[in-house]
Amino acid sequence: MVRHDIESQRERARLNRMEIIDAKLSRREMMKYGLLTAGGALVAKSGLSIRAASAGGAVTSPATTPFIEPMRVLTPHSGSRLQDDLDHCTATVSDDPKEAARAAHQLWKGNEPQVVYNFTQKPRLYRPHPKLAEQNIWTFRDFNKDTESPLTMIHARYGEPSMVYSHNELPANHKGYGNPMVTTHLHNAHNASESDGNPTDYFGPGSYKTFHYPNMYAGGDEREALGFLWFHDHCMDYTSQNVYRGLVGTYLLFDRYDSGNEEDTDSKAIRLPSGKYDVPLVIENKVYDKNGVAYFDLFNLDGIIGDKFLVNGNVQPYFEVDRRRYRFRLLNTGPSRFYQFKFSNGMKFWQVSNDGNLLPFPIERDSVSMSVAERMDIVVDFSGVTDNIVYLVNVLEHKDGTGPTGKILSTGVGDKILQFRLGAKVTDNSRVLTKTTELRRLPDINMSEVKKERNWTFNRRNGAWVVNGELFNRNVVNARCQKNTAEIWNITNASGGWSHPIHMHYEEFQILSRNGVPIKDGDPEKSRKDVIWLHPNETVKIFVRFRDFTGKYPLHCHNVVHEDHAMMARYDVVDDASS
């Protein structure tokens, strides 16, 4: 095509864009453009949504009075230890026609389940705020909607393998966004491929699949202990929609050191705040339509940025706390928003984990930043706070799917997400943290184990996502990593102005450097991670080991809207040599 033609097209496109966005279109023009129905309703309004430059979002949620409902607390799902139930678990698929196909569970012998859980995924009615509609959300289990969070939780222990029967009871004839095909992923777990909830291993309504969680340290190394993991559905092409529907839960993993008992008499126990003082705060970002029903823009290819913030399933709740120490486990479920959290009174706190894995030592912070799917454990001490009300505030401006603008808002202007109502001073036997409290040492990085260095470059081509120039194909293995070796991966963002939370399944890794600058001791990223906040034009170098299991795993963007548009690659852990 000739050059001047492109130029004139650009100019025309620009004019059109301005016309539609700024759009004081007359009623006649609206009819002409097909924007109005005969009845006068605005039909294509959402078509001219946030994606049209910085218009701020065409779908705006109804007003919701903040902090009028108590925060729902996640309660641990109860499992069965009955011998009958345990005997029923098998490594191979049973002859029950309802059981979905899978490979036999690896490392079964010696890791036979000691607890059995049942998930029943189906729509359940819930009202996320009094001003919003009671609506069907998809959850993993029944819950008491007056007292419990709709999000499920499992408390697990190292050395105590478990089995989850994940039943798909979603309606086969479901209409609207979401796909009733599911594959239950336990994010960050050191699980075999067949129990990983791989995006392409979805199973349909009326069937179930078993997931074996051996709760074993990677490579038998207790320094590899994971602490705060989360469940979410991972159905290929529909992860963002199914997660938005509500298929989210948390998984807390304890061991002798992080024992979940602040009064533990074991001298090795870290004694972080426990019981009702160990509280997951699951932060979801949504937008609701005029009827108060969660709205998902199916024609947004960039990322969904909502105007409502939910904590544990409710929009902007309040939480009555005692004046003592708490362990808060922060999780950002996305779909696309990044955060920087602070407290409204500016108080400092201890960051004790990164991606839910304990740090070597606590780090004193006054804010933490989180891209999608990241987890941070923080210990907050309310005992010396004089205010009776404190807010958790997001101060990071984020307007569209490209990523945060980088602008930090003042706590007065930021998004108040959760209100703490401070009560009485009470006994607190949890450990007083200092900069030298030993939490969990990092595993050594031994370069002699490295058998391969790979580059993963995330790019955008003609509006589609590519990894190393290739498109995702579930049957194409992009990397074969030999079991019991380590690799160096250079993860590069070459996609222009976009930020991406890049996640690899299975093994957590350690970041060596960002753009060549080494991560130093005492940096919160001197830690074991599974998500990288990848800034525009950045290269992050990581060290990762492959241990215990073989099989396929994905590496993908956790802006789940990007992920659903195939921003994903496949790596396999193999017994043979790497390739």
Added chain:
Amino acid sequence: MDMRRRQFLVSSAVIVGGVLLGTTMADLIAPAEGESFDGSPDGRFPNIVLHGHDGGAYRFYDDLIRDKIVLINMFFTGCGDICPLSTQHLVQAQEMLGDRVGRDIFMYSITLNPELDTEPVIRDYAETYGVGPGWLFLRASRDDTELLRRALGFVDPDPALDADLETHIGVVKFGNDAIGRWGACPSFADAEEIVAGVRTLDPIKRT
């Protein structure tokens, strides 16, 4: 059908990895009318008029989308490498979907350059690539094309990239209007991936 029988039949259609066990595609029908589209409001498609390479005129929603399973991509005949690659992969996908294309699945390629891509040009283009029945190459007025492009999400937040036609040709949307289910994948993806995407649009239900 009473509830009990329906549930029995639903639960007997087990799907693993996108492959149906114990049922076939022919057993699948669209779901019953009258169920609401939770959180997916109606009426987001501008009902503009498009002209096909077959000489027909079509209302976008009424004639092309309503109650159909569709694949939609944007292209222009003058584009460099990607449109030819996409078109070839979509031709393969069409072959793999067999006689469902034209029956319950329809494919639409909409030109971003309606001034140059006149009816004879897009007809030649379709013939060159050997596209089968059930797949229309379409053109609309410049304004309507812009409106449709935005409504379908073929946009880029960077104004310079958004103005570049080549930005919008790399994605194919697939959807089933009857159940309000939509997804997307790269248009130049391997045909098997495109087909895997389309297969997720079948309601999992038997008569």
